[in-house]
Amino acid sequence: MKIAVFGLGYVGMTEAACLAHQGHEVIGVDISDEKIATVNSGRSPIAEPGLDELIEAAVKKRLLFATKDATPHINSCRVAFVCVGTPSTPDGSHNMSYVAEASRQIASMIDTGREGPFTVVYRSTMRPGTTDELIRPIFEQVLKGHADQVELVYNPEFLRESVAIADFFDPPKIVIGARQAKRCEALDTLNANIKAPVFYTNYREAELTKFVDNTFHAVKIAFANEIGRVCSELGISARTVHRIFVSDTKLNISPYYLRPGGAFGGSCLPKDLRALQHIAGDIGAHTYLVDSLLRSNEAHKQFLFETCIRDLAPGARVLMLGLAFKAGSDDMRESPNIDLARKFLQASFDLSIYDPYVEPSKLLGQNLGYAFSNLPTLRKLLVFKTTVESEQFDLVVDTRGWAKDLVLHAGRVIDINALN
């Protein structure tokens, strides 16, 4: 396949060299004379293990050359990859001017009478909405009524510098954002020999993926370092604690606790989190990430409440399914459902709660105290299954997944644990 790669930095140079290594004919495009000269002399303009060798071999075989002006070549290319930089601006947003400029250049090089399909694949990291709101309008403006001749695809890059070549041939995943999640024939062909899960999505999900990944990596590192500081200050072996932590692939290093849905709560998480904050404060470990978690959780509870009451008339009848912290339990200590119930009452909604595991007369000790100090009218709020299945509610908030097994008469049912 004949391919143009715009931007010969860490991403674009790796892309260009690896594609040429696979036998494709690659034209590297950059605005830097120095980079172009370096590539054409068979060397890498960036330091990346193995890249010099790949570039030297590809240039010798005439499968790779670099240029500032791709105009004479673009119409014989099947694909153009855009790998230009998106550096930070002073306000923290990405500087999208390189992406815009490269798009404008590509669009103005296209001969609308060209034969065969043409795909422009964006690999630069860019905020959700960029393809629809910045890139497509550029192609529409330049190509007038012919913009649909160009297939625009967003394909985030996950390579890590220093092992970029190995990551190119063995990526953790392939994410392809396309219009209406349509398959991209060119990328399917290019990726045919790469063994990685492929996800086809709309542009925006693909665009967000890279932010989510990088943010999570940052969360992991910051978390590990905060725990490391606590260990260090307490004279505990961070290495041993780490080994034990990562050995747990059931609850710790796993998809568990990572699905967007309900807030956290219960008798352990908030209590122990507060206690770790206290320990960290005592020893001056400055655990900013850990310190932010309870506030983040409160913000999420408010978000869930606001999601529930969207379009709900004042005083509407609301039924909550589940009150205790977990199904099958009557432990109400710091149950997020208690907070949600309180928010409904404070906002004067007509609330009923169904939780067959909660029997007010059987509550004891701290559990009893927590339940009644937060919901003094608990007895009045609890309803039986007969009421649930015979009366009309404007909104049913399902915190348990019970709705499917009940005969409900509801205007709307919200599953609070499954945000879409």
Ligand SMILES: NC(=O)c1ccc[n+]([C@@H]2O[C@H](COP(=O)([O-])OP(=O)(O)OC[C@H]3O[C@@H](n4cnc5c(N)ncnc54)[C@H](O)[C@@H]3O)[C@@H](O)[C@H]2O)c1
């Ligand atoms: N570096 C990484 O490890 C990595 C990994 C994944 C994704 N990304 C993302 O990929 C993108 C590129 O990153 P990078 O580190 O390779 O950037 P880079 O700054 O190393 O390279 C960008 C290149 O684009 C060139 N360029 C700018 N405008 C151009 C134009 N109009 N035409 C042709 N070339 C042009 C620049 O001269 C430069 O050589 C960024 O959005 C980055 O966030 C980077």
